[in-house]
Amino acid sequence: xxxxxxxxxxxxxxxxxxxxxxxLRSLSAAREIYGLSDRDLAxxxxxxxxxxxxxxxxxxxxxxxxxxxxxxxxxxNGMPCSTMRRHLGHLVAAGILLRRDSPNGKRYARRLAGTxxxxxxxxxxxxxxxxxxxxxxERLKARNDRLRHLREIVSLMRRDLAxxxxxxxxxxPDAASWDAFDDLARLTARTLRRKLDEDKLTAIQAxxxxxxxxxxxxxxxxxxxxxxxxxxxxxxxxxxxxxDSFESEHGCESAKANTTxxxxxxxxxxxxxxxxxxxxxxxxxxxxxxxxxxxxxxGELQSYSPDPIRGWPDLIAAAERLYPMAGISPDCWExxxxxxxxxxxxxxxxxxxxxxxxxxxxxxxxxxxxxxASEGRFSSGPMLAALTRRAA
Numbered sequence: 001x002x003x004x005x006x007x008x009x010x011x012x013x014x015x016x017x018x019x020x021x022x023x024l025r026s027l028s029a030a031r032e033i034y035g036l037s038d039r040d041l042a043x044x045x046x047x048x049x050x051x052x053x054x055x056x057x058x059x060x061x062x063x064x065x066x067x068x069x070x071x072x073x074x075x076x077n078g079m080p081c082s083t084m085r086r087h088l089g090h091l092v093a094a095g096i097l098l099r100r101d102s103p104n105g106k107r108y109a110r111r112l113a114g115t116x117x118x119x120x121x122x123x124x125x126x127x128x129x130x131x132x133x134x135x136x137x138e139r140l141k142a143r144n145d146r147l148r149h150l151r152e153i154v155s156l157m158r159r160d161l162a163x164x165x166x167x168x169x170x171x172x173p174d175a176a177s178w179d180a181f182d183d184l185a186r187l188t189a190r191t192l193r194r195k196l197d198e199d200k201l202t203a204i205q206a207x208x209x210x211x212x213x214x215x216x217x218x219x220x221x222x223x224x225x226x227x228x229x230x231x232x233x234x235x236x237x238x239x240x241x242x243x244d245s246f247e248s249e250h251g252c253e254s255a256k257a258n259t260t261x262x263x264x265x266x267x268x269x270x271x272x273x274x275x276x277x278x279x280x281x282x283x284x285x286x287x288x289x290x291x292x293x294x295x296x297x298x299g300e301l302q303s304y305s306p307d308p309i310r311g312w313p314d315l316i317a318a319a320e321r322l323y324p325m326a327g328i329s330p331d332c333w334e335x336x337x338x339x340x341x342x343x344x345x346x347x348x349x350x351x352x353x354x355x356x357x358x359x360x361x362x363x364x365x366x367x368x369x370x371x372x373a374s375e376g377r378f379s380s381g382p383m384l385a386a387l388t389r390r391a392a
Contacts (some may be wrong), residue, residue, distance in 0.1 A: 012273055013358070016127075017055040017056060017057035017060075017127065017277050018057075018126070018130045019054060019055055019056075020048050020051060020053075020054060020055065020056050020057055020123070020126065021048070021054070022049060022130075022219070023056065023126040023127065023130045023133065024044065024126070025046060025077065026130065026134045026137050026138045026302050027041070027044075027096070027126070027133045027137075028041050029133075029137035030136035030137040030139075030140050031139055032132055032140060033139075033208035034094050034096070034136075034156075035090075035094065035295075036090065036091070036094060037087075037090070037098075039083075039087055040087045040091055042076060042087075043072070043079075043084055043087040043088060043091065044074050044091055044096060044097070046072050046075040047065055047072065047121055047123070048065075048123065048126075049301070050066075050067045050071075051063055051065050051123060056123055056124070056126055056127040057127070058124045058127050058128070061125055062100070062118075063117070063119055063122065063123040063124060063127075064100050064109070064118035064119070064121065064122050064123070065118075065120050065123065066107035066108055066109055066118055066119060066120030066121070067120070068107065069081050069084065069085070072084055072255055083233045084127065086114065088121075093372060095125055095129070096125055096126065096129075097121045097122065097123070097125065098121070098122035098124060098125060099121065099122075100118065100119050100120055100121070100122050102119035102121060107119055107120040107121075108120075108285040109208035122356045127385070130271070131214040143198075146198065146324060147196075147197075147201065148205060149202060149252065149298065150198065150201045150202065150205065151192065151196070152202050154188070154201055154205050154208065155192060157205065157209070157212060158185050158189055158192070158206040158208060158389060159185075159216065159296050159371060160183035160296065161181055161184065161185045161188075161208060161210060161211055161212055162181075162182060162186075162292070163290070163292060163296045163297065164181065164212070164215045164216070164219065164293075164385075164388060165178045165179075165181035165182040165185060165215065165307065166178075166182070166220060166290045166292065166293060167219075167290065167293050167381065167384065167385065167388075168215060168219060168369045169182070169353055169383070170289070170381075171219075171381050171385075172218065172219065172292070174215065175218040175219070176215060176218035178215075181211055181214075181215055184207070184208070184211055186260035187206065188204060191204065203234035216388075219385050230308050242302060242344065253299075287349075288343050288344065288380075289347065289380060289381050289384055291311070291312060291315065293384060293388075294315065294347055294384065295309060295315075295320040295386050297351075297354070297387045297388050298347075298351055298353065298354055298384070298387070300350070300354055300356075301318055301319070301322065301349070301350040301353055303317070304317075304318060304321070304322050304325075304353075305317075305318040305321075312343055312346075315343070315347075315350070316343065316346045317344050318346070319349045319350065322349065322353075323349055326349065326352070326353070326356070326362045327361075327362050328349075328362050328363045328366055329363060332347070332363045332366060332367055333362075333366075335367065336348070336367070336369070336370040337373075339370045339373050339374045340369075340370060340373050340380075344373070344380050347380040347383075347384070348366065348369060348380055349366075350382070351380065351387060352365070352366070353381045354387055355387075
């Protein structure tokens with residue numbers, strides 16, 4: 001009944017001429033809404049190719065094509081006739097084509113009193129429903145964009161939960177049920193392999209949001225120095241009444257010994273500012289966070305590496321290339337490596353990149369963290385946890 005109403009509207013409603021190939025492209029983009037397959041559209045494309053004009057203009061007469069079954073199958077690269085007829089039936093049922101049957105059921109055209117009369121398939125619905133096809137294609141594109149964006153959010157949340165679970169199990173095994181969080185992250189990764197609708201993705205997002213909130217609250221016991229401080233505390237680190245000549249080369253102990261009294265005073269101001277802005281908790285030992293967590297939280301370092309970072313040697317090599325560009329002198333870097341170790345120093349540099357615009361003097365800041373590490377009061381784990389909470 002609905003198909004017949006659509007057919008009647010296509011015959012009576014006036015419409016402007018449209019490009020037949022543009023109409024086919026719009027319908028192809030919205031084919032999911034109309035329940036059409038790619039082979040249905042291939043048959044429609046073959047039929048459209050029999051129309052001699054590029055534009056479909058119903059006002060100049062119904063655009064009817066009347067090829068034989070053999071001709072259609074030939075243009076479909078030898079598709080079986082029974083298969084072709086089945087797809088034609090789908091197009092007619094969807095109201096994309098109209099059948100113009102002759103008295104004997106054949107497809108042909110003849111002229112009667114100077115007027116052409118054709119029997120076959122009428123392409124008029126493509127012109128009349130062109131605006132509808134365009135609107136449906138836009139709606140489908142908007143829905144797919146929402147699904148893709150929601151899927152990306154869920155994927156990132158799953159990754160963050162897995163990293164938090166791994167970090168929490170290593171640093172604070174009794175703070176929460178980290179195994180349950182890890183299981184949830186793994187099950188979510190398995191579920192995301194399937195094609196999910198918007199409702200299912202929204203439900204997964206709500207579950208991950210609750211899990212991340214619980215995990216982050218469990219990690220609130222860990223305080224981190226400076227990188228987790230507020231903007232006003234960072235501004236304390238920015239303040240200096242002297243010229244900022246210590247920001248790169250003069251930020252290290254070796255350079256400090258060779259500076260003028262004014263420069264020594266300036267280094268003391270920076271040192272005091274860094275101490276004032278740091279909130280530290282004594283740590284019993286220095287542990288190396290999982291590489292997966294480091295890469296998930298500190299994505300900026302990867303953009304400076306020509307090759308993907310797949311292991312600790314790759315991370316260390318990227319940090320070795322980058323620290324001069326960050327304004328850190330070789331002596332300052334080697335001092336930090338000697339105190340922290342190469343892995344920890346590379347992690348600290350990767351974390352610094354995430355808030356690099358807020359650090360006025362990277363050299364002085366790294367020297368300050370190295371001094372804290374030498375006293376057993378610094379670990380890169382809480383720094384990464386703070387960045388994870390900030391990203392969430």
